[in-house]
Amino acid sequence: MAHEAAIEALRALLGDRLATSDSHRELHAQNEAYFARALPDAVAYPETTEEVSRILAICHEARCPVTPFAAASSLEGQHLPIAGGVSLDMGRMTRVLAVNAEDLNCTVQPGLTREALNTELRATGLFFPIDPGANASIGGMAATRASGTMAVRYGTMREAVLALEVVMADGTVIRTGSQARKSATGYDLTHLIVGSEGTLGVITEVTLRLYGQPEAISAATCRFESVEDAVNCVILTIQSGLPMARIELVDEMMVRGFNLSGDAGLPEKPHLFLEFHGTPAGVAEQAATFAEIAEDFGATGFAKADRPEDRSWLWALRHGAHYANSALEPGKRTLATDVCVPISKLAEAVTAAQRKSRDLGLTCTIVGHVGDGNFHCGVRVDPEDADELKKVKGFVNELNDLALSLGGTVSGEHGIGIGKQAYMTREHGAALGYMRALKQAYDPRGILNPGKLLPPEVA
Amino acid sequence: MAHEAAIEALRALLGDRLATSDSHRELHAQNEAYFARALPDAVAYPETTEEVSRILAICHEARCPVTPFAAASSLEGQHLPIAGGVSLDMGRMTRVLAVNAEDLNCTVQPGLTREALNTELRATGLFFPIDPGANASIGGMAATRASGTMAVRYGTMREAVLALEVVMADGTVIRTGSQARKSATGYDLTHLIVGSEGTLGVITEVTLRLYGQPEAISAATCRFESVEDAVNCVILTIQSGLPMARIELVDEMMVRGFNLSGDAGLPEKPHLFLEFHGTPAGVAEQAATFAEIAEDFGATGFAKADRPEDRSWLWALRHGAHYANSALEPGKRTLATDVCVPISKLAEAVTAAQRKSRDLGLTCTIVGHVGDGNFHCGVRVDPEDADELKKVKGFVNELNDLALSLGGTVSGEHGIGIGKQAYMTREHGAALGYMRALKQAYDPRGILNPGKLLPPEVA
Numbered sequence: 001m002a003h004e005a006a007i008e009a010l011r012a013l014l015g016d017r018l019a020t021s022d023s024h025r026e027l028h029a030q031n032e033a034y035f036a037r038a039l040p041d042a043v044a045y046p047e048t049t050e051e052v053s054r055i056l057a058i059c060h061e062a063r064c065p066v067t068p069f070a071a072a073s074s075l076e077g078q079h080l081p082i083a084g085g086v087s088l089d090m091g092r093m094t095r096v097l098a099v100n101a102e103d104l105n106c107t108v109q110p111g112l113t114r115e116a117l118n119t120e121l122r123a124t125g126l127f128f129p130i131d132p133g134a135n136a137s138i139g140g141m142a143a144t145r146a147s148g149t150m151a152v153r154y155g156t157m158r159e160a161v162l163a164l165e166v167v168m169a170d171g172t173v174i175r176t177g178s179q180a181r182k183s184a185t186g187y188d189l190t191h192l193i194v195g196s197e198g199t200l201g202v203i204t205e206v207t208l209r210l211y212g213q214p215e216a217i218s219a220a221t222c223r224f225e226s227v228e229d230a231v232n233c234v235i236l237t238i239q240s241g242l243p244m245a246r247i248e249l250v251d252e253m254m255v256r257g258f259n260l261s262g263d264a265g266l267p268e269k270p271h272l273f274l275e276f277h278g279t280p281a282g283v284a285e286q287a288a289t290f291a292e293i294a295e296d297f298g299a300t301g302f303a304k305a306d307r308p309e310d311r312s313w314l315w316a317l318r319h320g321a322h323y324a325n326s327a328l329e330p331g332k333r334t335l336a337t338d339v340c341v342p343i344s345k346l347a348e349a350v351t352a353a354q355r356k357s358r359d360l361g362l363t364c365t366i367v368g369h370v371g372d373g374n375f376h377c378g379v380r381v382d383p384e385d386a387d388e389l390k391k392v393k394g395f396v397n398e399l400n401d402l403a404l405s406l407g408g409t410v411s412g413e414h415g416i417g418i419g420k421q422a423y424m425t426r427e428h429g430a431a432l433g434y435m436r437a438l439k440q441a442y443d444p445r446g447i448l449n450p451g452k453l454l455p456p457e458v459a
Numbered sequence: 460m461a462h463e464a465a466i467e468a469l470r471a472l473l474g475d476r477l478a479t480s481d482s483h484r485e486l487h488a489q490n491e492a493y494f495a496r497a498l499p500d501a502v503a504y505p506e507t508t509e510e511v512s513r514i515l516a517i518c519h520e521a522r523c524p525v526t527p528f529a530a531a532s533s534l535e536g537q538h539l540p541i542a543g544g545v546s547l548d549m550g551r552m553t554r555v556l557a558v559n560a561e562d563l564n565c566t567v568q569p570g571l572t573r574e575a576l577n578t579e580l581r582a583t584g585l586f587f588p589i590d591p592g593a594n595a596s597i598g599g600m601a602a603t604r605a606s607g608t609m610a611v612r613y614g615t616m617r618e619a620v621l622a623l624e625v626v627m628a629d630g631t632v633i634r635t636g637s638q639a640r641k642s643a644t645g646y647d648l649t650h651l652i653v654g655s656e657g658t659l660g661v662i663t664e665v666t667l668r669l670y671g672q673p674e675a676i677s678a679a680t681c682r683f684e685s686v687e688d689a690v691n692c693v694i695l696t697i698q699s700g701l702p703m704a705r706i707e708l709v710d711e712m713m714v715r716g717f718n719l720s721g722d723a724g725l726p727e728k729p730h731l732f733l734e735f736h737g738t739p740a741g742v743a744e745q746a747a748t749f750a751e752i753a754e755d756f757g758a759t760g761f762a763k764a765d766r767p768e769d770r771s772w773l774w775a776l777r778h779g780a781h782y783a784n785s786a787l788e789p790g791k792r793t794l795a796t797d798v799c800v801p802i803s804k805l806a807e808a809v810t811a812a813q814r815k816s817r818d819l820g821l822t823c824t825i826v827g828h829v830g831d832g833n834f835h836c837g838v839r840v841d842p843e844d845a846d847e848l849k850k851v852k853g854f855v856n857e858l859n860d861l862a863l864s865l866g867g868t869v870s871g872e873h874g875i876g877i878g879k880q881a882y883m884t885r886e887h888g889a890a891l892g893y894m895r896a897l898k899q900a901y902d903p904r905g906i907l908n909p910g911k912l913l914p915p916e917v918a
Contacts, residue, residue, distance in 0.1 A: 179866035407638035
C-alpha cells in the first residue's frame, strides 16, 4: 500500500473514520461523466475543521495526495483521486452553522447539499438560488465556481460566496472575507479559492448570500421552430434588460430525452423554460414583455406553470437533463460540454453545435443557461469505443475552439478538472504561468488534488 | 538622483514622456487625504501596453519602484510614490477600445475616467453604474475595488470587471477573464488583480459590464429625526428585498456642509437620498413601498427629483461630500473612514460613530452607501496638530475595531493603501500570510507600488 506512514498517522487520528476497505475506496472512485474510475488509498471522514487541519498537516508532512470529496456530482472528475492518496470525504460536515436572516446570509459546512440548505431555509422566507443540475454540495459548488438556472438573475457561486474558512496545504486554517456585503481590504482570497477545485486549499466553511423568497413567482414554457429562433429571442430579452429569473433553452433532442425518460409529453421542438420573480404586478409586466418579444420570433404554445407543484415538476425535469440523456442511447455515458460565449454570439455557437453534431451523426442534446450565454451539449459516448470517443472529442474540441474565437470560455460552470486541461493554455496564454506560480506558492509539495485544473508542464 | 540607470533607460524609451522636472514630480506627490506628499524620482507617461511592458521590464531589471497614477483621487494614498522611483502616469491611456452594446460590455484603457466613459456611452443607451465620489479613473477604480452609490443595485468593481489586461512585474503581459459573463476555468486572476492596488501588476485594459439605461428613473429625498431612524428604515428596506438603485444616508452635519459649501438649502436633519430604476409602473410601485416603510420610521419632507436636472443636482451634491467637508472647518484636511458592516449591525455602528465623534468634540460628517452597510465619517483634522491627529486616529481605530467585532470590514471601498495597513492583521489573521506569499510570487523584487496594502513584516 502506498502512503503507509500517512495512513497510519491518519488512523491514529480518526480511528474507524479512516477507511481502507475496497468498498469505501470504490465508492470514492466513481464519477458522473466518462472518466475511468480512480481508487484512493484511503478515505478519511473528518467531522471538524480541526480534524481537516490535522489531516492536511499529516499528508503535507508525508507528501500524500489529498482530494476533497462530497456529493461526487462534478462533471470533470474534480473529486477523483487520480494520484491515489486520501479521498477527503466531507460528508460528515453538513451542519448549517448560522442563518443570519436579517443580513440575508448563512454559514454552512461544505458537505451540506444545496437542496438540504434550501429545506433548512424554508421557514425563514429566504432561499439560496444557485442550482446546478445535481444536488451538489455547497463546498463542491464553491470549489467549482458552479452556477445553474438562476445565475442570470442572482449570479454564480462567485457572487454568492461572501466568506470562507479554508484549510491550506500544511494545515493552516484561514478565514477569508467577512459578513459585510463588500470589502476593499487586500487581495481577494475568497474569490481565489472559489473555483480552485481543491487545488489551493480545502473549504471547511462557506458564508453564502441569501435572497428573500420572491413575493410572486411565475413560470412558463413556450416553443419555437428552431433553436436559432429560440436563442435570438433570448438575446433580445437579455439586451432589453428584462430581469429574467430563469431562461433556459431545451432543444428538440433534449425534449425527446425528457419524453422518453420522464414521460414529459412535450412537443419535440426547441423550448424555452422561463421564470419571473418580483411583485405580482412586476411579474405580470415581465411576462407580458417577454411574450411580446417571443412572439416576434414565432414562439407558440405558451404554457404557464404557476402552481408550486407545476413549477417543481418543470425545474425537476430541467435539473434531470444529465440523467435524461441516458434514455437516448442506453448504456453509453454523457460527455457534457460547457462553453459560455458573449450573448451576441450565442445563436452562432448554438447553431454551429447543433449542425456539427448532426453532421457527425452524434446523439447530442442541447440545454443551456442561455441568459448567461452558457449551454451544454450532452453527447452520448461509449468510452470503450475508441473511434467514437475520438469523434466526440473532436466535436468538443471544435466547439471549445469556436467559443474561444468568439471571445468566450470553454467552461461556464463545470470547471476544468481532468477533462478540460488541454484548453487552459489556449484560453489563458501567459496568464497560465501566473496560475502555476500561485499553486507553487500555496501548495509547494503538490498534495492538494494533484493532476487537476492545471495541465502538466511540458518538459 | 536615485535609480539613475533605470531613468536613463526609460528616457531612451520614452523621450520627453519621461519627466524629472520638479513640476511634474510635484504634481504626482499630492493626495486628497491627509498624507504627506511623496515625490517620485521621475514620471513616465506611457501611451501603449507595449510601453508599459517595457517600462516594467526596465524597472524590474533595475529594481526601481513603480507606482501607478491616474486621477489621484484615492483616499488612502494608493498613488503616492512613497518609495520614490517612477510614478507611472496612465493619463495618456484614456481610449474607449470597444463598446459591445449587444453584449452589454466595453473595453477601455485605465486612464479613462468614469464620467468620460458615461459621456461616451450616452448615445448607446447603456451606462456604467459604479460611481465613487470623485471622477476617478477606471484603472484606479479596478485597482482599489471601488464602488459608490449604486453598488446596492449593480455591485462594485468586483462585479463590474469582466476581464483585464495586466502587465506583471517583469513586463509580461497577461489577459484575464473573457467576454463571457461567467467562467469556471482556473484561478480567478481577474478578481485577484481587482483590489490589489497596483501591487501585483499594472492594469492596461479593463473590460466592464454595462447596463441598459433604465426605462424610468425616480429620485427622492426624505428626512428623519435621527440617524438611527434613518438607518433602521434602510435596514428594513433592504431586508424587504426592495431593489433600490440608490439609498444614501446623509447625516445632519453633512447637510450643514452641503448648505455651507453648495447652498443646498436642506433642513439640517439626517436625510436619505434615494433612487429607483425600472419600468414606469415598477418605479412607482417601489417608491410607494419605500414610502410606507419610511413613514413607519417617522420620515417627513418627501421631495421628488424626477427631472434629469434635479437628479443631477442631487447626486452632484452627494458626490461632492468629500469636498463639502472643507466648508465645515476650513484649512483642515478630511480623514475619511470606510467601515462596512452586516446590514443588521448598521444602526449600532452609525450611532456609535456619531456618539463617539461628538464625545471627542470632533467635526465629523457621516454619509453612507447604507444599503451595503458601508458608511464614511469625514473627520476634519489638521495633520500638523499632533494632538488632534492622535485623537482622530484614536476615533478611527475604535470605529474600525467596532466594525471588525460586528463581523464587518475596515474598508468597503477605499482600500488599504498607506492608511489602513495597521488593520490588515486584525482583519485577516493567518490569511495575511497567504497575501504576502502572493506578493512574493508575483513581484519577488518588490517593485510594484512598494509600501502599500501589506503592512511591513515585524522582524
